[in-house]
Amino acid sequence: MRRYEDSYKQKGLRKQLVDSIRQKGITDENVLAAINNIPRHYFLDTAFDGIAYEDRAFPIGEGQTISQPYTVAYQSQLLEVKPFEKVLEIGTGSAYQACVLAELKVNVYTIERQKKLFDLVKQFPFKSRYPTIRFFYGDGYEGLPTFAPFDKVLVTAAAPQIPEKLLKQLKIGGRMVIPVGAQDIQRMLRITKVGEDEYEQETFDNFSFVPMLSGKKS
Secondary structure, rough: OOOOOHHHHHHHHHHHHHHHHOOOOOOOHHHHHHHOOHHHHHHHOOHHHOOOOOOOOOEEOOOOHHHHHHHHHHHHHHHOOOOOOOEEEEEOOOHHHHHHHHHHOOOOEEEEEEEHHHHHHHHOHHHHHEEEEEEEEEOOOOOOOHHOOOEEEEEOOOOOOHHHHHHHEEEEEEEEEEEEOOOOOEEEEEEEEEEEEEEEEEEEEOOOOOOOOOOOOO
16 A cells, blocks of 8 residues: 655655756746645556656556646646636546646546546545545536536546537636547647637647547446
């Protein structure tokens, strides 16, 4: 069983990681501070402890990955969250991105479709540090209409197209950040809801995410 310790060495490696993603173009100091404050090695199997602060994705089981820190920072920066906003995250995975958002002082509603990953996260001691995260087992394509509308929506898996139901759950003035594309490479989009059925879309860099799938998996 993992012992949740954060050594001086790990803190030093984390600072180097933050410096590297700053050099890659991340400018939001709040996002960089959040990455620096969260021990990424807690979210991985102990076998990855020696490489947990390399800027790359790693497997977490069930065909899923913990995203590359640069990607987490990039999406978080595009989302432009403000304290106390309500943010819907599609794809909890390891909960690393959810914790980064919570570190930015927002209220996170996060959905995971893989029951095994959902159960693992529910038992994850570190999440108690962030009481503003609420975890749900469900279909990301459906969102959480009971808790809508949301200030922001963040999708951490590749959608073949923009899910209409998630757009409907945004507040007017709200934003969604989502990688869209059915192939191995997706384009990062930021969509702003400017009216009840009116949206503005911005296009950013290419990324590679695991696919966003519908339904729940037990």
